[in-house]
Amino acid sequence: MTLSARLMGFVMVCLTLLLFGCSPQSAPAAIQLSELQPLPPTSETGITPLRVAIAAVLSPQGTVESYQPLLDYMSAQLNRPIELVQRRTYEEINALIEQGMVDVAFVCTGAYVAGSRDFGMELLVGPQVNGESVYYSYLIVPASSPAAGLADLQGKTFAFTDPMSMTGYFYPSFLVHELGYDTRSFFARTFFTYSHDKAISAVASGIADGAAVDSLVYDAAVAQNPELARQTRIVHQSPPFGIPPVVVNPATRPQIKAELQRLLLDLANTPEGREVLKPIGFERFVTLQDSDYDSVRQVMSTIPTDYNILEASR
Amino acid sequence: MTWYGSDSARQRLWTIFGSVNIRAKVLGMVLGMVLLLGLTVTYQVRVTLADVLEEQLREQGISTTRDLAARATDLILVNDMYGLHQLLQETAANNHNVRYAFVVDTDEHVLAHTFGSGFPQALLQANTAAPESHHQALWLQTDEGRIWDSAVPIFEGRAGIARVGMSEDEMRRTVNRVTGQLLLMTVIVSAVGITAAIVLTWAFTRPILDLVEAAESVAHGDLSPRLTRWANDEVGDLAEAFNAMTEALRKAAQERQERDLLRAQYVSGIITAQEEERKRIARELHDGTGQLLTSLLAGLSALENASTDPLVRERTEDLRKMASHTLQEVRNLAVNLRPSALDDLGLPAAIEHYVGMCIRHYGLDIELTIHGLNEERLSTERETAIYRIVQEALTNVARHAQASSVDVILEKRGDVAIVIIEDNGCGMDLKAMVGKPDKGLGLYGIRERAELLGGKLTIESEPGKGTSLFVMLPLESESLASELIP
Numbered sequence: 001m002t003l004s005a006r007l008m009g010f011v012m013v014c015l016t017l018l019l020f021g022c023s024p025q026s027a028p029a030a031i032q033l034s035e036l037q038p039l040p041p042t043s044e045t046g047i048t049p050l051r052v053a054i055a056a057v058l059s060p061q062g063t064v065e066s067y068q069p070l071l072d073y074m075s076a077q078l079n080r081p082i083e084l085v086q087r088r089t090y091e092e093i094n095a096l097i098e099q100g101m102v103d104v105a106f107v108c109t110g111a112y113v114a115g116s117r118d119f120g121m122e123l124l125v126g127p128q129v130n131g132e133s134v135y136y137s138y139l140i141v142p143a144s145s146p147a148a149g150l151a152d153l154q155g156k157t158f159a160f161t162d163p164m165s166m167t168g169y170f171y172p173s174f175l176v177h178e179l180g181y182d183t184r185s186f187f188a189r190t191f192f193t194y195s196h197d198k199a200i201s202a203v204a205s206g207i208a209d210g211a212a213v214d215s216l217v218y219d220a221a222v223a224q225n226p227e228l229a230r231q232t233r234i235v236h237q238s239p240p241f242g243i244p245p246v247v248v249n250p251a252t253r254p255q256i257k258a259e260l261q262r263l264l265l266d267l268a269n270t271p272e273g274r275e276v277l278k279p280i281g282f283e284r285f286v287t288l289q290d291s292d293y294d295s296v297r298q299v300m301s302t303i304p305t306d307y308n309i310l311e312a313s314r
Numbered sequence: 315m316t317w318y319g320s321d322s323a324r325q326r327l328w329t330i331f332g333s334v335n336i337r338a339k340v341l342g343m344v345l346g347m348v349l350l351l352g353l354t355v356t357y358q359v360r361v362t363l364a365d366v367l368e369e370q371l372r373e374q375g376i377s378t379t380r381d382l383a384a385r386a387t388d389l390i391l392v393n394d395m396y397g398l399h400q401l402l403q404e405t406a407a408n409n410h411n412v413r414y415a416f417v418v419d420t421d422e423h424v425l426a427h428t429f430g431s432g433f434p435q436a437l438l439q440a441n442t443a444a445p446e447s448h449h450q451a452l453w454l455q456t457d458e459g460r461i462w463d464s465a466v467p468i469f470e471g472r473a474g475i476a477r478v479g480m481s482e483d484e485m486r487r488t489v490n491r492v493t494g495q496l497l498l499m500t501v502i503v504s505a506v507g508i509t510a511a512i513v514l515t516w517a518f519t520r521p522i523l524d525l526v527e528a529a530e531s532v533a534h535g536d537l538s539p540r541l542t543r544w545a546n547d548e549v550g551d552l553a554e555a556f557n558a559m560t561e562a563l564r565k566a567a568q569e570r571q572e573r574d575l576l577r578a579q580y581v582s583g584i585i586t587a588q589e590e591e592r593k594r595i596a597r598e599l600h601d602g603t604g605q606l607l608t609s610l611l612a613g614l615s616a617l618e619n620a621s622t623d624p625l626v627r628e629r630t631e632d633l634r635k636m637a638s639h640t641l642q643e644v645r646n647l648a649v650n651l652r653p654s655a656l657d658d659l660g661l662p663a664a665i666e667h668y669v670g671m672c673i674r675h676y677g678l679d680i681e682l683t684i685h686g687l688n689e690e691r692l693s694t695e696r697e698t699a700i701y702r703i704v705q706e707a708l709t710n711v712a713r714h715a716q717a718s719s720v721d722v723i724l725e726k727r728g729d730v731a732i733v734i735i736e737d738n739g740c741g742m743d744l745k746a747m748v749g750k751p752d753k754g755l756g757l758y759g760i761r762e763r764a765e766l767l768g769g770k771l772t773i774e775s776e777p778g779k780g781t782s783l784f785v786m787l788p789l790e791s792e793s794l795a796s797e798l799i800p
Contacts, residue, residue: 036432060391
């Protein structure tokens with residue numbers, strides 16, 4: 001048998017295998033679309049997950065991307081699954097904390113002040129950025145805008161973040177009030193974006209003529225996407241305010257509270273911990289005092305209650 | 315075998331094809347072409363349209379699912395189940411091809427769906443998408459037909475999977491509608507084509523049918539029909555050619571008729587002159603020569619009686635017998651030339667006289683039968699013709715037939731006189747005689763006489779089986795001769 005004949009035989013065998021190996025599968029039984037069955041109830045896993053709420057400082061997707069490493073790390077350390085809970089508004093998160101539906105929450109400063117006043121929301125820890133546990137409200141305008149301050153934005157479109165946001169709502173309202181105007185009539189049009197990154201995008205893309213945003217979010221966003229720095233301009237920076245803290249319900253068991261506090265405070269002491277803090281932009285977690293938020297309470301108290309949405313709604 | 319088979323099949327096909335008329339052929343061609351074109355185009359459009367629409371449906375399914383996945387992300391992350399439900403409902407409502415849409419979470423629990431109360435569990439496992447994939451789409455066999463099911467991971471699979479099922483019902487309906495419209499169009503065009511073909515074939519075949527009718531008239535001897543040239547085409551040319559042909563035929567027929575007339579006049583003139591001449595010679599022989607011989611006989615009788623010399627008496631007796639014999643010969647000759655009985659006593663008597671002479675002269679056994687000719691006399695030329703025909707026929711029998719008996723029948727049947735002469739002689743080969751008039755000069759004369767009077771001669775004969783002559787002469791109809799001879 002010559003080499004070519006042998007090769008030919010090999011090819012024939014391969015072809016046969018290919019043909020019969022790939023013979024069309026028998027069609028699967030038809031799916032009965034009309035046979036509707038009740039859906040089984042969501043089965044709970046044996047272990048109750050730790051429910052962590054994160055307020056919509058960032059958009060829901062941005063939150064997942066930034067916080068997932070931290071949550072994974074916490075889950076591993078606590079040997080417990082973690083369920084991330086997000087809601088569109090700060091108020092919904094506050095309600096979940098109040099009702100004990102979540103165990104621990106990353107909230108905004110304004111929401112903490114409201115929560116501590118309304119149902120005794122407790123501080124667990126607070127992040128530290130650039131060696132401080134404070135943040136600012138930036139008043140930003142599109143880079144092409146001639147505006148030099150809030151006064152120049154009269155009769156324009158303004159983007160608020162959340163009705164319970166310190167930097168995104170209370171502080172710009174306070175500034176308008178100081179100018180002697182009513183927030184409801186000062187701007188031609190206002191809207192809520194329900195997250196700070198969306199507010200930055202709204203200004204960068206020219207949808208809004210101005211917005212007040214969380215300095216931590218803005219700095220992180222600019223660091224991640226330098227294009228934003230060219231598209232937007234900071235025209236005003238607020239005095240420092242107490243940083244958005246990590247909180248718990250006052251009824252949370254002290255054992256869990258202590259365990260979580262120790263875990264978060266220890267993060268900066270291990271390489272893995274430092275690694276998971278990076279995407280959030282925090283250096284470490286530190287303990288905070290409720291008095292750190294007094295300046296915030298002062299600003300909020302000056303805003304007339306009739307257009308302080310939070311106050312008016314209660 | 316197969317060669318024969320195909321040949322006969324082809325022949326059968328040709329027979330079928332050839333047996334239908336032109337109208338059916340043209341209709342068949344028009345209908346065939348329209349149907350062939352219509353059905354081919356319909357089939358092609360249907361196949362192509364189905365392909366294009368299916369491709370669109372697949373792309374639409376994937377893009378709809380991708381869009382749904384993108385818009386569902388935030389709703390799932392903030393646990394907005396009502397918003398998610400609304401999104402699915404809107405997705406289904408805004409796109410008729412969407413049969414269902416649903417979202418499953420990372421644990422494969424259905425978060426929201428468009429099925430209403432309950433969910434087909436089998437659907438859940440039918441398709442899925444890997445977190446890092448763009449999409450995963452496939453055809454599902456369901457009780458409602460094929461469904462193009464697309465699965466797209468939401469937020470890289472971290473928020474679950476979006477699934478959208480596209481039904482091909484709308485697509486099939488569109489394809490069927492277009493197919494229906496094309497078929498309807500084909501039917502309408504066929505109807506228009508048939509109408510046009512009917513009108514065209516009517517216009518086309520009418521001159522041909524006229525031509526057929528005219529040709530049949532010509533075949534029956536009527537050369538008068540002329541065709542109208544309907545169109546300036548080949549059929550028009552054919553009509554003109556036909557007209558030219560019938561005109562030529564008419565001229566030729568006229569010329570032939572004139573020539574026949576001339577010839578008949580000529581022949582008739584000859585025959586008349588011959589008869590006249592014979593009559594004159596017969597009279598001469600009878601009155602002149604006959605009288606002289608009678609006088610000679612009387613003189614010889616007187617001389618015989620006056621002489622007493624036995625030698626003279628004997629010689630005179632011999633001379634008288636010789637003169638008497640000569641007289642008899644002269645009288646026979648005169649009768650043969652023109653029997654005075656024909657003029658004086660009529661045809662039956664003349665024929666009986668002649669037959670009697672033939673029996674005596676030739677020793678033939680002749681049986682003569684005459685029917686219906688005794689009441690009234692025929693015209694002179696007919697009597698002469700019949701007499702000459704019988705004379706000629708019997709002369710032929712005596713000379714050539716070597717017959718022992720002959721039947722001669724003369725009969726008047728209505729307006730026709732029939733002459734039959736049958737012998738039991740040696741017969742003749744009729745085919746051998748064709749084109750040799752010198753051999754059948756007698757028969758030629760019989761035919762000539764019969765035809766001059768509008769009659770007809772029929773000869774039946776075979777070698778060794780005798781000969782029969784049938785002659786039919788019309789008595790009333792205008793004969794060619796009576797036209798010519800006033």
